[in-house]
Amino acid sequence: MSCETNNPFVPEPVEDRFEEDEAAILAYLEENNLTAERHESGVHYIIEEEGEGSEFPTAFSTVLVRYKGYLLDGTVFDETEDGDAVQFNLANLINGWRIGIPLIKKGGKIQLFIPSNLGYANREQPQIPAYSPLIFEIELVNFN
Numbered sequence: 001m002s003c004e005t006n007n008p009f010v011p012e013p014v015e016d017r018f019e020e021d022e023a024a025i026l027a028y029l030e031e032n033n034l035t036a037e038r039h040e041s042g043v044h045y046i047i048e049e050e051g052e053g054s055e056f057p058t059a060f061s062t063v064l065v066r067y068k069g070y071l072l073d074g075t076v077f078d079e080t081e082d083g084d085a086v087q088f089n090l091a092n093l094i095n096g097w098r099i100g101i102p103l104i105k106k107g108g109k110i111q112l113f114i115p116s117n118l119g120y121a122n123r124e125q126p127q128i129p130a131y132s133p134l135i136f137e138i139e140l141v142n143f144n
Helices: 018-031 095-103
Strands: 044-049 062-071 076-079 086-089 109-114 134-143
Touching (some): 044 095
Antiparallel strands (some): 062 086
């Protein structure tokens, strides 16, 4: 058995792009005159509406959301259709969502600026190049 680097059963090592992503996110925020909080994970966020009630979702909640996802250059790669909402189990989503959505309550709205290591890292997605920092605008319609 050889040690081929292109073996499809051996995942490519993930590069640490944290510093580059942090710089790119901070530049985006500055260029767009936005002030965001920074979570200890490296996710930057802006809570537009906190939401109602006293409960917050957890990283294992099922959430009903409306959202728009785009790259730092403004390219939209995914969004819910005209007011429709979709349901997800947060445990099955990227770490950036599992970190950011529990910061708001039902009815809340948040913008997340997610470094690539908390997004898709080296896994290319349709319309998302590997190692892309991501921006999401999310409305938490409901959760359980």
